Amino acid sequence: MTTSAGRRGRRPGSPDTRAAILAAARQAFAAKGYAGASVRGIAGDAGVDSALVHHYFKTKDDLFLAALELPLDPRELLIPALAGGVDGAAERMLRVFLSVWDDPDLRLPLLSVVRSLVDPEGPRLMRDGFVPVVLGPVGVALGIDRPELRMPVVASQVFGLIIMRYVVALEPIASMSADDVVAIYAPTIQRYLTGPLP
Amino acid sequence: MTTSAGRRGRRPGSPDTRAAILAAARQAFAAKGYAGASVRGIAGDAGVDSALVHHYFKTKDDLFLAALELPLDPRELLIPALAGGVDGAAERMLRVFLSVWDDPDLRLPLLSVVRSLVDPEGPRLMRDGFVPVVLGPVGVALGIDRPELRMPVVASQVFGLIIMRYVVALEPIASMSADDVVAIYAPTIQRYLTGPLP
Numbered sequence: 001m002t003t004s005a006g007r008r009g010r011r012p013g014s015p016d017t018r019a020a021i022l023a024a025a026r027q028a029f030a031a032k033g034y035a036g037a038s039v040r041g042i043a044g045d046a047g048v049d050s051a052l053v054h055h056y057f058k059t060k061d062d063l064f065l066a067a068l069e070l071p072l073d074p075r076e077l078l079i080p081a082l083a084g085g086v087d088g089a090a091e092r093m094l095r096v097f098l099s100v101w102d103d104p105d106l107r108l109p110l111l112s113v114v115r116s117l118v119d120p121e122g123p124r125l126m127r128d129g130f131v132p133v134v135l136g137p138v139g140v141a142l143g144i145d146r147p148e149l150r151m152p153v154v155a156s157q158v159f160g161l162i163i164m165r166y167v168v169a170l171e172p173i174a175s176m177s178a179d180d181v182v183a184i185y186a187p188t189i190q191r192y193l194t195g196p197l198p
Numbered sequence: 199m200t201t202s203a204g205r206r207g208r209r210p211g212s213p214d215t216r217a218a219i220l221a222a223a224r225q226a227f228a229a230k231g232y233a234g235a236s237v238r239g240i241a242g243d244a245g246v247d248s249a250l251v252h253h254y255f256k257t258k259d260d261l262f263l264a265a266l267e268l269p270l271d272p273r274e275l276l277i278p279a280l281a282g283g284v285d286g287a288a289e290r291m292l293r294v295f296l297s298v299w300d301d302p303d304l305r306l307p308l309l310s311v312v313r314s315l316v317d318p319e320g321p322r323l324m325r326d327g328f329v330p331v332v333l334g335p336v337g338v339a340l341g342i343d344r345p346e347l348r349m350p351v352v353a354s355q356v357f358g359l360i361i362m363r364y365v366v367a368l369e370p371i372a373s374m375s376a377d378d379v380v381a382i383y384a385p386t387i388q389r390y391l392t393g394p395l396p
Binding site: 126127131148149152153155156157158159160161163164165168169170171172173179180183184187188191192197198 | 324325329346347350351353354355356357358359361362363366367368369370371377378381382385386389390395396
């Protein structure tokens, strides 16, 4: 993708420019968190104009998700699950997660994102970025009360399930059918979404 | 603790001997898993007699837990929670977990154990060792049916809670009172222990 002609200086529209912006974004988000990093600052670090950042990555949220190197955009992925409203949303969201994680092509890059979460800079990315960019909008789209409490609680069960099924590969969770995973975990997550919480 | 006089050869009863056994155990458990590593092999690697391993670490389980470098023995810790039987066991176990994790002196060493779980050799330790040595006996002590399914499922929620409250420090889970944590999570864990599962 990279041509040697593009190497000196950064020309708008070259693959180098996009890569330089992404590298600067990763550094900035890791060092300053999602809230602390600015598009203007990232543009400056990359030696380009802010407008060019917006040309490649429409919003700061898009830039953040690109910096996380997720193999897909969790916001688009969840749209069908959210469209049906809050009734049964837990099961539909779980089935989306399972379809993605059970895909061998996607699992490896997802695993590296999960591993990075327990790195020293990982928790900061999760707190500062993943919550406002991903979890928050999901709660709002579902129209649940107290999304700022419910969505992190949902995340605590989904994340624990992911760790046991895909990272630790603990049996019988690792080899269980998607239907069994749903039978066990959907009632928990549905309660976290809509049940009485303190 | 180590004297230079103890450095050459390994004398029974010296702190060096215990440290050498532990180092050999850590390597063996990481390389071969809990099931694959033997006390005899570890003794050989440490250049001591098997009897000396049993002198310092009564059983293979004890040696495994010492190799994990847990700041306390989860088996002893859970005894009072298990003594009351399965009714309300989820709340009692959760309160034990919270009292340990909320102790600033214990949290740091516990965090390093959690981080090591997502290291390449961590999952193997969890699968091969943590389950038979810790989770299994807890299920048996509670007298629940299908402990081999229920205990890993319990672990998936407890682990997710630990990650969000202590590693990622995601609000509002991170600053929530122990009572609120219990109100949210005890019903989940009690259902995993005694409710209908597929």
